[in-house]
Amino acid sequence: MLKTTAALTLAAAMLLPAAGAIASSEVTLTDxxxxxxxxxLTEQGYEVGKIKVEDGMYEAYAKKDGKKLEIYLNGDLEVVKTDVD
Structure with missing residues (x-):
């Protein structure tokens, strides 16, 4: 029983730094x-409107070629997904 408790405590201690790293990578929206x-996005030809954070990514509402788009960017400001609105 003592060996199991010690093993679980050690496993939990090893996971805590990883959990902290995940939490610290969350995106925050500043000016x-x-x-x-x-x-x-303007350099890429988009007309940019509202920008917000959703599901851990930046979400920009934009227009291009007459289409309304939702553009999702990761923490490194790389486009990872584009949806036509």
Whole structure:
């Protein structure tokens, strides 16, 4: 029983730093980040509207070629998904 408790405690202690790393990678929206996203997407031909954070990613509402789009970017400001609205 003591060996099992010690093994579980050790396993939990090893997982805690990983859980902290995951939590610290969450994106936060600042004025600087909004400006970077706007600049990046504008250079790609988008007309950028509202920008927000959803499901751990940046979400930018934009228009291009007459289409309304939702553009999702990761923490490195790389486009990972685009949905036509």
């Amino acid at each position: 600087e980040t909004k400006a970077q996203i706007t600049q990046t």
